[in-house]
Amino acid sequence: xxxxxxxNNNLIYFLIFLTCLLLMILLAVNETNVFAIIKNFVFDEKFxxxxxxxxxxxxxxxxxxxxxxxxxxxxxxxxxxxIIWGTNFFQLLIPCLAAVAGLxxxxxxxxxxxxxxxxxxxxxxFIIKKIFNKSIKLAASVFFAYLVFYxxxxxxxxxxxxxxxxxxxxxDILGKDFYYSYTYLYYLLDGIVRFxxxxxxxxxxxxxxxxxxxxxxxxxxxPNFYYFGLTLFAVFLGYLVGNSSIYFSPTTIMIxxxxxxxxxxxxxxxxxxxxxxxxxxxxxxxNNVEI
Amino acid sequence: xxxxxxxxxxxxxxxxxSKAYAFSIYSGPFxxxxxxxxxxxxxxxxxxxxxxxxxxxxxxxxxxxxxxxxMWFRQxxxxxxxKGSALLDYKTVKTFASTAEQNHYYWLQARRENIWDPATxxxxxxxx
Numbered sequence: 001x002x003x004x005x006x007x008n009n010n011l012i013y014f015l016i017f018l019t020c021l022l023l024m025i026l027l028a029v030n031e032t033n034v035f036a037i038i039k040n041f042v043f044d045e046k047f048x049x050x051x052x053x054x055x056x057x058x059x060x061x062x063x064x065x066x067x068x069x070x071x072x073x074x075x076x077x078x079x080x081x082x083i084i085w086g087t088n089f090f091q092l093l094i095p096c097l098a099a100v101a102g103l104x105x106x107x108x109x110x111x112x113x114x115x116x117x118x119x120x121x122x123x124x125x126f127i128i129k130k131i132f133n134k135s136i137k138l139a140a141s142v143f144f145a146y147l148v149f150y151x152x153x154x155x156x157x158x159x160x161x162x163x164x165x166x167x168x169x170x171x172d173i174l175g176k177d178f179y180y181s182y183t184y185l186y187y188l189l190d191g192i193v194r195f196x197x198x199x200x201x202x203x204x205x206x207x208x209x210x211x212x213x214x215x216x217x218x219x220x221x222x223p224n225f226y227y228f229g230l231t232l233f234a235v236f237l238g239y240l241v242g243n244s245s246i247y248f249s250p251t252t253i254m255i256x257x258x259x260x261x262x263x264x265x266x267x268x269x270x271x272x273x274x275x276x277x278x279x280x281x282x283x284x285x286x287n288n289v290e291i
Numbered sequence: 292x293x294x295x296x297x298x299x300x301x302x303x304x305x306x307x308x309s310k311a312y313a314f315s316i317y318s319g320p321f322x323x324x325x326x327x328x329x330x331x332x333x334x335x336x337x338x339x340x341x342x343x344x345x346x347x348x349x350x351x352x353x354x355x356x357x358x359x360x361x362m363w364f365r366q367x368x369x370x371x372x373x374k375g376s377a378l379l380d381y382k383t384v385k386t387f388a389s390t391a392e393q394n395h396y397y398w399l400q401a402r403r404e405n406i407w408d409p410a411t412x413x414x415x416x417x418x419x
Contacts, residue, residue: 056395234407252405
């Protein structure tokens with residue numbers, strides 16, 4: 001299986017797409033609490049015996065499938081709520097996904113494939129093109145998973161919205177009313193930023209940094225170290241400078257709805273830093289290479 | 292004519308008060324520490340005795356150890372089923388759709404979106 005995956009990079013992107021989609025769906029469904037209820041119903045006798053007492057429309061002597069049906073059908077499905085909580089966990093997953101792109105690029109660069117470099121006259125363009133291809137493929141896999149999740153959520157919820165929910169990203173540019181006037185379009189734009197641009201940037205960073213790293217472990221570790229290291233730094237900075245520390249955290253762009261009056265451009269700066277580092281690495285690398 | 296108007300206004304006010312009362316059958320404080328997973332902020336076992344069915348929960352989020360962010364609140368029943376939820380601004384009152392029944396138990400839970408932020412201690416009043 002591993003050999004098959006290694007020989008077919010596109011299969012890996014398809015698996016990433018499937019994993020992301022499945023994760024989004026499971027996390028959205030998890031908001032009904034159905035998984036915790038299943039666990040308690042199966043393993044906790046007291047919970048099982050008391051299940052019917054919660055409300056008058058919960059019938060007695062229920063089996064597990066009736067319980068699942070009851071929980072899923074009684075839940076009020078909202079499009080915006082499901083999108084937010086279905087994708088919330090990706091604030092942790094982005095650097096892990098980016099590391100996969102870096103690893104694929106590193107393996108290509110250190111396999112027989114590297115001899116194709118000698119067929120090209122322009123080493124710089126060759127490497128940049130390969131990094132771009134790997135990054136865009138990974139970003140597209142994640143974004144298509146979001147798109148399919150978006151469509152499934154829209155169908156399941158019938159597009160119903162929770163009136164208490166608001167978001168912040170892009171609204172300083174598009175106007176505060178944009179969210180309420182074009183909510184579905186907003187989540188599409190929000191998805192382009194969070195699931196296309198951000199994964200692309202971190203994948204590009206991961207691939208570029210793999211040029212100077214010595215082994216696979218370092219390639220897997222590097223984007224995570226950068227992303228989570230900077231996030232922890234921002235958390236500690238928060239104790240010193242207060243709310244403005246959110247602009248030092250790369251995760252904020254993934255969960256901007258939690259904060260007030262977010263500045264999209266300032267928020268983008270910290271996520272453009274990996275691109276800057278990538279270009280510096282590439283520039284130094286090209287200056288030292290002679291074919 | 293003036294008497295008719297006065298009577299009309301009085302009747303209107305009475306109707307408003309009774310409707311407000313019908314909405315807030317239960318009212319109680321909440322306090323607790325919320326993290327990135329749903330946490331109970333009302334004491335488990337709070338007995339909500341209600342006179343009739345309703346369709347809304349009002350949450351008044353009054354204090355927090357972190358004023359810089361919004362907080363999610365939701366109502367659950369004794370089966371832990373999610374009955375309704377809302378995203379609240381600090382020091383605001385919001386009402387969100389939910390369903391509850393007479394003589395059954397309900398709790399309030401809170402949660403943050405950012406997994407990395409420190410725990411947020413919140414207090415306030417909720418009613419339904």
